[in-house]
Amino acid sequence: MTAPKKLHIKTYGCQMNVYDSERMAEAMGAEGYVVTEVPEDADLILLNTCHIREKAAEKVYSDLGRLRPLRDARPDLKIGVAGCVAQAEGAEIMARQPLVDLVVGPQTYHRLPEMMRRVEAGEKALDTEMPPEDKFDHLPRLRTPVAKPSAFLTVQEGCDKFCAFCVVPYTRGAEVSRPPARLLDEARALVDRGVREITLLGQNVNAYHGAGPDGRTWSLADLIGAMGDLEGLARIRFTTSHPNDMTDDLIAAHGEMPKLMPYLHLPVQSGSDRILKAMNRKHTAESYVALIDRLRAARPDLALSGDFIVGFPGETEADFEDTMTLVRRVGYAAAYSFRYSARPGTPAAEKPDVPQDVAVDRLHRLQALLTEQQRAAQDAMVGHETSVLFEKAGRQPGQLIGKSEHLMAVHAEAPDSLLGQVVQVRVTESKTNSLAAKLI
Ligand code: SAH
Ligand code: SF4
Ligand code: F3S
Numbered sequence: 001m002t003a004p005k006k007l008h009i010k011t012y013g014c015q016m017n018v019y020d021s022e023r024m025a026e027a028m029g030a031e032g033y034v035v036t037e038v039p040e041d042a043d044l045i046l047l048n049t050c051h052i053r054e055k056a057a058e059k060v061y062s063d064l065g066r067l068r069p070l071r072d073a074r075p076d077l078k079i080g081v082a083g084c085v086a087q088a089e090g091a092e093i094m095a096r097q098p099l100v101d102l103v104v105g106p107q108t109y110h111r112l113p114e115m116m117r118r119v120e121a122g123e124k125a126l127d128t129e130m131p132p133e134d135k136f137d138h139l140p141r142l143r144t145p146v147a148k149p150s151a152f153l154t155v156q157e158g159c160d161k162f163c164a165f166c167v168v169p170y171t172r173g174a175e176v177s178r179p180p181a182r183l184l185d186e187a188r189a190l191v192d193r194g195v196r197e198i199t200l201l202g203q204n205v206n207a208y209h210g211a212g213p214d215g216r217t218w219s220l221a222d223l224i225g226a227m228g229d230l231e232g233l234a235r236i237r238f239t240t241s242h243p244n245d246m247t248d249d250l251i252a253a254h255g256e257m258p259k260l261m262p263y264l265h266l267p268v269q270s271g272s273d274r275i276l277k278a279m280n281r282k283h284t285a286e287s288y289v290a291l292i293d294r295l296r297a298a299r300p301d302l303a304l305s306g307d308f309i310v311g312f313p314g315e316t317e318a319d320f321e322d323t324m325t326l327v328r329r330v331g332y333a334a335a336y337s338f339r340y341s342a343r344p345g346t347p348a349a350e351k352p353d354v355p356q357d358v359a360v361d362r363l364h365r366l367q368a369l370l371t372e373q374q375r376a377a378q379d380a381m382v383g384h385e386t387s388v389l390f391e392k393a394g395r396q397p398g399q400l401i402g403k404s405e406h407l408m409a410v411h412a413e414a415p416d417s418l419l420g421q422v423v424q425v426r427v428t429e430s431k432t433n434s435l436a437a438k439l440i
Contacts, residue, residue: 007033008042012059013050015239016106016172016201017083019152021048023139024082024109030140031113040070044078044116049085051167053341060085064097071099078102078119082109084171088345090128100124106157106172107131110138130173136182141189148391149420150235150403151195155183155210155223156202161242163269164280164348165309165340168203175203177210180218180226187227194420197235197389197403198227206241206250221249228259234422235389237407239265240307243283243291255298262299263333263407266292267307271326272319275312279348285326292330303333303377303406310366311340311359313351320362327369333377333406335370339363378408378430385440389422390414401434409434 007028011021024046025035036042047063050056060081071077080102081093087105094100101119104112105128115125158172187198200223202208208220218226220238227236236259243266253260270276271285296302308327310320327335339359342349353359381404388410390402400414404427411434412425418439425437 004032004034005043006036006041007044007046008036008039009046009048010039010063011048012056013048013052013084015152015199016154016157016203017048017050019154019201020083020106020109021046022152023136024048024112026140027110027112028116031116039067042077044080045070046080046082049081049083051084051088051171051343053338054343055341057085057088061097064099067099078116080104080119082106082112084167087128087171088167091126094124094126102126103128105129107135110135134176134178136178149195149389150197150199150391151190152199152201153183153186153190154178154201155220155238156205156208159203160207161204161282162280164278165312165343165346167343167346170345172203175207177202177208179212180210180223181213183210183223184226184230187230187233191230191232196233196420196422197237198233200224200227200236200238202238203240204242204245205238206245206247219247219249221247221253224253224257224260228257233259235259235261235405237261237263241266243268243281243288246291246295251294251298254295254302261405261407262301263303263305263405264295265305265307268326268330269307269309270312270315270319271323272315273322275315275319275322278314279309279312285322289326289329301406304330305334305407306330306332306336308335308337308366308370309340310337310362311354313340313342313348313353315340315354315362320366323366324369327366327373331377332370332373333408334374337363337366337370375430377406378435381406381408381427381435382430383427385424385426386410386437387422388412388425388437390418390420392419404435410437411435412437412439414439 009021011017049060078101082104086103102125107130108127118125156177158175159169160175162169206220210218212218268288273284386404388402390400394401394411398413401411404410424440427435427437429436
């Protein structure tokens, strides 16, 4: 018998890429490939890439360059590029880096086995179509054992919003919702294998509208409600949402569905109406804050997180101050902030950039404020009870680490038997990036 072939996948970018990497591993698993964490051992190395900012995209080329010695040592090593850089740059990738044997976009990776057969035969393979068929209908059902009690499940893909700075509508294509019946099957399969928490994923997850088995169109709140009935599933989360798709039933769900965790990632990008308009966000700072008020009325302990872009073309000091004001009004438990990066093909890329030193300075000021708020949110937990889903061993012997309801890292002294369990704890201390707690 020959040894099985080995596949190494490096994942960049968002959680959807994490989910896709698992699906690609399963598609190749059906072809006899086993996953290795060690690139040196691999027969096939796949980079599942992100195009969202220039740095992320350029990283792919420096990582590809670093594979050269491996390929020189083992000429039969195959190298592929998947994900959003693959979609955006296609054949250019092979032209710029001849090491690459295969380029596959996010909507065609169900064809990976067939593409690999061509590569094995000495050809190069490229597929960045946006085919009409649903790749999930052509991928093997979940088989691999789940290592973690918390899993991702892509329910919606693509984006029709076309924010002026963003590549996602081009790299992922139009919005598509997967049917609820398939999703409930997949969720059940995850729960059967020990998963206790599922995070529903979509570039615009709250725009979800799936064709239900009852002939109705299901909203995200409908889907969460049905998932909530799955016995053994303890927690549900969803990400990422757009403010304009935060419907009444979804707001109400935060107060009504006990398995839905009190944490919401709701990007706003800027607090300036002028910049929001230039970004084509189609909401105002005021409407966003009003929405937050409604969410907090439904679920008073809701922890909020957001995304921010500073230095969008035309952003003045006054615009930036509006962002700082919005952040002070909302109070975030966590946040991601980025310096604007001009992306080829997007409308904003045509406009002149804010000087780099100005943008860097604003980013530092915003991050200082957001870090302060994150600390305050953590500190406020001391003395309070929360549930934790223990996911792995902690740094100290006898310790386990997991996530609180508010998605904060929590460690506590706990027996290994509690791994993969949801447990009540009392928070005793707020550390730099985690909470210390005691079992109750
Ligand atoms: N669909 C999600 C996430 C999109 S990408 C949403 O609409 O919120 C994640 C984040 O990357 C965005 O929220 C935005 O803050 C940031 N981002 C996207 N394009 C960017 C760009 N060109 N430059 C800097 N940050 C960007
Ligand atoms: Fe990008 Fe805007 Fe779509 Fe989010 S809503 S993926 S930021 S275009
Ligand atoms: Fe990046 Fe594509 Fe996700 S561009 S953020 S990997 S959708």
